[in-house]
Amino acid sequence: MKISIKRYHATRQPPSITQSFEIEEGVTLLEALQSIKAREDATLTFRAGCRSGVCGSCAVRVNGREVLACAYKPKEGDLVEPLRNEAVVKDLVVDQKEAFATLPRARAWLQAYDEAAVVTPEEEKRTEIQSDCILCHSCYSACPVLETLPEFLGPFALTRAWRYVADPREADPKSHIDAVQHAGVWDCTLCGECTAVCPQGIDPKGDITLLRTKSAQYGYLDPNMQSFGSFGLDF
Incomplete structure (x- = not known):
């Protein structure tokens, strides 16, 4: 063969x-x-x-x-x-140096430990799959955004950021949200290529969607949508 x-x-x-x-x-x-x-x-x-x-x-x-x-x-x-x-x-x-550099940019580790937090089995299950990332860079390679936006944080950094946003032991989840606004959650096209190639069954597309929802809760808006302006109706 x-x-x-x-x-x-x-x-x-x-x-x-x-x-x-x-x-x-x-x-x-x-x-x-x-x-x-x-x-x-x-x-x-x-x-x-x-x-x-x-x-x-x-x-x-x-x-x-x-x-x-x-x-x-x-x-x-x-x-x-x-x-x-x-x-x-x-x-x-x-050379994986630039890709690994996305992890500190995304603050992809516990920022402030809440000693009073109690992690239930359900909450542990919620972040279990993200912890299975083996940093193989398959999702990073499959991402079409990185072809035109090299500074994009990329799927594995964003999915790991969500892992800590969703962790009840994190006392400062907003710090993660703040870190993924530039060249981050809003620049993803949600094409799903990252999810399709992950050998661990992680769903970065879904995690990025959750990061967008949490970003909106903290007052962030999609900058691409803001360019459309606002329209009002008079009654």
Whole structure:
């Protein structure tokens, strides 16, 4: 079975090429990549960690869709590419520095601990799924907003911000809401691509919608809607 891998190296001319490899059927994509590196081309570069879908290190794009290489079974003719919206370092490895920088911008941690708060099982369940994020960057890669607005906070930072807004132990939820107004909740198109590719079943689109609702409760309005002006009726 043959697959193609989009490769990149800054010193190569041309720096970007697409190379085909024969691989064994029935293996995972990560196993195929490891086999290629061990037996055919030791320069092939990719990330991997736990090999069990827990660490998120091996996320790549296959045929334009984000997957975890350790969980995906290749098919004939697949095209494997690095994640989008991040600078490619080499082959399938991208520089994730800018994406990780969105977490402190979104204040995605507990800001002020309410020692008197009691967390019920229902409330714990409400934020449980957001805590399952493995930071694989699949949602960040799938987001179309980042193509035109690089400073956009992105799905995983926003979904993590909601996790703390909804946490009853957070004594200052407004600080999170304040932090996600610029290049944040109102710039999302709610296309749902982030939700579709999340390997953990997290719904960033839904969380961003909840952040918008909470933003309105704190007096924030969609700046895009404000440009339409206001209209009144006289009776």
